[in-house]
Amino acid sequence: MNNFYRITLLMVCLLFTSAVTAQLKSQVPAETKAAMGKTIALPESVPQLQRLAAKAYEQDKHRAFVKIMEKLRQLRPLDTGYMYQLVLGYALVDDKTAAYDLMLSMQQQGAAYDFNSTEDSKNIRGTEVYEFVNKLMAQAGEPIGTVENILTLADNVVLPEAIDWDPVNEAFLIGTITDGRILRIGGDGKSTTIFQADNENGMWSVFDIKVDAKRKIFWVSSAALPGFIGYQQKDFGRSALFKFDLESGKLLQRLPMALDGNPHSFANIALADDGSVYVADSQAPVIYVLKPGDESAKLFVASPDLLSIRSLVLNKDNTYLYLSDYSKGLFVVNIKSGQMRPPLMPDTLNTSGIDGMYRWEDSLIVIQNGFQPSRVLRLQLDDKGVEIVEMAALAVAQPVFDNPNFGVIRGDWLYYFANSHWGHVNAAGQASMPVKIIRTRVDEAPNKENPILEEILEQMEKSKSPAADADTEQ
Known part of the structure; x- marks a missing residue:
């Protein structure tokens, strides 16, 4: 991996949020926007919210599920388990913008999840953005x-x-x-x-x-x-x-x-x-x-x-x-x-x-x-x-x-x-x-601004074959 490719990957991660928002805003169905904009009175209790979220998911009330998970994330903003569930909630209501934004945030923190492992993510698959970020997140689970x-x-x-x-x-x-x-x-x-x-x-x-x-x-x-x-x-x-x-x-x-x-x-x-x-x-x-x-x-x-x-x-x-x-x-x-x-x-x-x-x-x-x-x-x-x-x-x-x-x-x-x-x-x-x-x-390990991402990029560089490097230079 040459320096240009490395810098490009880093810039994609840093600048992705604004770009994907502009690209995908129009893809969120109007009825989804309207429904998700409604105010739902929710409790402040985490256990209560967990029960409500489970019930909404079981009943296929996906927009309610998203609202509840957003509340849980507000109360526990560092919990990557809630982030994961919220990404799937956004996928279920086909809100690619919100899903990709949150996936990027998780990836930047070094979280390791593979959203391909569940059918709930099918609505947000099939884009270059999804494939790129999901690949990085899956690789974050490597030693x-x-x-x-x-x-x-x-x-x-x-x-x-x-x-x-x-x-x-x-x-x-x-x-x-x-x-x-x-x-x-x-x-x-x-x-x-x-x-x-x-x-x-x-x-x-x-x-x-x-x-x-x-x-x-x-x-x-x-x-x-x-x-x-x-x-x-x-x-x-x-x-x-x-x-x-x-x-x-x-x-x-x-x-x-x-x-x-x-x-x-x-x-x-x-x-x-x-x-x-x-x-x-x-x-x-x-x-x-x-x-x-x-x-x-x-x-x-x-x-x-x-x-x-x-x-x-x-x-x-x-x-x-x-x-x-x-x-x-x-x-x-x-x-x-x-x-x-x-x-x-x-x-x-x-x-x-x-x-x-x-x-x-x-x-x-x-x-x-x-x-x-x-x-x-x-x-x-x-x-x-x-x-x-x-x-x-x-x-x-x-x-x-x-x-x-x-x-x-x-x-x-x-x-x-x-x-x-x-x-x-x-x-x-x-x-x-x-x-x-x-x-x-x-x-021994050197200090880095984002050690997990940089380590993944280094591993990707090592995995490239000499033939691939030669092709790149031609």
């Missing part, structure tokens, strides 16, 4: 980057969600949700249970582990939820932080969340240089902070914008806290003022569906399993730490991926769970397959 297998956890390690590195014992610390175990696992794969939840110690499912190597301790967040084998209904909504000695694994302190009549679920943790512990409460969802010497965590940030907090990360000088919300994307919180807002970022970056998030130098490393395809990205921050200026695709659509979620940075490597047990555990608490730990380098 990018490399991963290395490190070890496979034992079959009885069920629903591991917490992982950190213990530099004192040179081993991984891993926590489980099903039985509330904390395991120390060396590089040889041998594991030792150093703590087990029971009625006496008052621990439940383990949701996160964070090592404070400077103070030679580690923190664990735990909550009582039905997935825990020792769960009792009377404990629902109870949660606590636990402090352990790093070398011995001995429990040093249990710090329960005060009973206030509301359910709580301490989950992801971030540690500050001064020893403060920031912890997300996924039930609320809000963020609490436990200052050194305090006996209980105090409210730090609460916002109606938050729906499902997954990860917390502090910047180098501890002036900002970054949080990932599974539905709403990334936010940055000013530690001093408590003010929260999304970071500035390229329009092509979709930050929904992030489970694990970690800091490496001046970048955020994110594990994005709520996006299709699952991927690991490096997000380069500006000097102030409030804007994402560039990004790199580290690992995308790897065959070993099956809901990759959490990990830990060691040097220039991200070690992380390649797969998750969610949806793979039977009523007896047994998993259908073990969880693997893999690693990916975080320093």
Whole structure:
């Protein structure tokens, strides 16, 4: 692929929206325009809208389906699943302009879908625009980057969600949700249970582990939820932080969340240089902070914008806290003022569906399993730490991926769970397959404005035969 062809493809993607709108406006049937222009009173509840959309689709009320899906996209603008359904809705009412515009937006974000896989898209097929964009989207599901297998956890390690590195014992610390175990696992794969939840110690499912190597301790967040084998209904909504000695694994302190009549679920943790512990409460969802010497965590940030907090990360000088919300994307919180807002970022970056998030130098490393395809990205921050200026695709659509979620940075490597047990555990608490730990380098992939698209174009260039190149030059 020569530079002219490469630039042409990029320009098509960047300038396509206005061109296709002018080309296709007249193709939308007048009755469709009129019907879709009518105002329909819709609820603000996502579950209600989902039910209404399913009903409208089943009854072949396609224009109503489109209106409902547009409302869902308004409420959850980063959800590519809703985007996909809305494209099909536009296809069903033969609105090529809207369908192609949305397909382009999805493609620019790196989403991998093949609209040829469903008959619902037949009305928008058969144009050069459709074939071009759909081909790029299908190719976005091809693997990018490399991963290395490190070890496979034992079959009885069920629903591991917490992982950190213990530099004192040179081993991984891993926590489980099903039985509330904390395991120390060396590089040889041998594991030792150093703590087990029971009625006496008052621990439940383990949701996160964070090592404070400077103070030679580690923190664990735990909550009582039905997935825990020792769960009792009377404990629902109870949660606590636990402090352990790093070398011995001995429990040093249990710090329960005060009973206030509301359910709580301490989950992801971030540690500050001064020893403060920031912890997300996924039930609320809000963020609490436990200052050194305090006996209980105090409210730090609460916002109606938050729906499902997954990860917390502090910047180098501890002036900002970054949080990932599974539905709403990334936010940055000013530690001093408590003010929260999304970071500035390229329009092509979709930050929904992030489970694990970690800091490496001046970048955020994110594990994005709520996006299709699952991927690991490096997000380069500006000097102030409030804007994402560039990004790199580290690992995308790897065959070993099956809901990759959490990990830990060691040097220039991200070690992380390649797969998750969610949806793979039977009523007896047994998993259908073990969880693997893999690693990916975080320093080698170059930053790009749109890494997924550029990688696809590079792969297309490599796939061209020498004969084809010779024909092009003649």
